[in-house]
Amino acid sequence: MYMEHPHQKFMLAAIDLARTGMNTGTGGPFGCVIVKDNKIIATGMNSVTSTNDPTAHAEVVAIRMACKVLENYQLTGCDLYTSCEPCPMCLGAIYWARPDHVFYAGTRHDAAEAGFDDHFIYEQVQSAIEGRTIPMRPLERNKAIEIFTEWKEKGHKLKY
DSSP: OOOOOOHHHHHHHHHHHHHHHHHHSSSSSSEEEEEETTTEEEEOOOOOHHTTOOTOOOHHHHHHHHHHTTTSOOOOOOEEEEEOOHHHHHHHHHHOOOEEEEEEEEOOOHHHHHOOOOOHHHHHSSSGGGGGGSSOOOHHHHHHHHHHHHHHHHHSOHHH
8 A cells, every 4th residue: 555755744734735726716726734743733824815915825824823823923943835836935935944854846947937926026136126116215214223222231031
């Protein structure tokens, strides 16, 4: 009898979520599961279009759920399985959440072939602020620096 590796089982669960979300109209074909101690503690499907939330990518949805389950803003001791290589936004969220490992099935190039091309965002992130497509201009920087100074001087704070 064929025995699948636990990594395979969790990846297949993420892929099943991607298919379910796609077929139920939840959103695009992306799914994610987060695992701790060899158990799925959170799941996420892309729900951008059904919730009108551009941040509702599968990974972000799963990270939010896992953090609630763990009552912690970090995913130390967890592994994240996603049906596709994370986009720049999800990659940022993953680094902030700090899981131990990330496993992905499809690549960003595979996603681009299906119409989900985030190459433009990768280019924008690397561009100088002045050259970005969406104009970005500093405003009231001195006030922001005041807040950062207060933060540095604050005695009791939870660093993240």
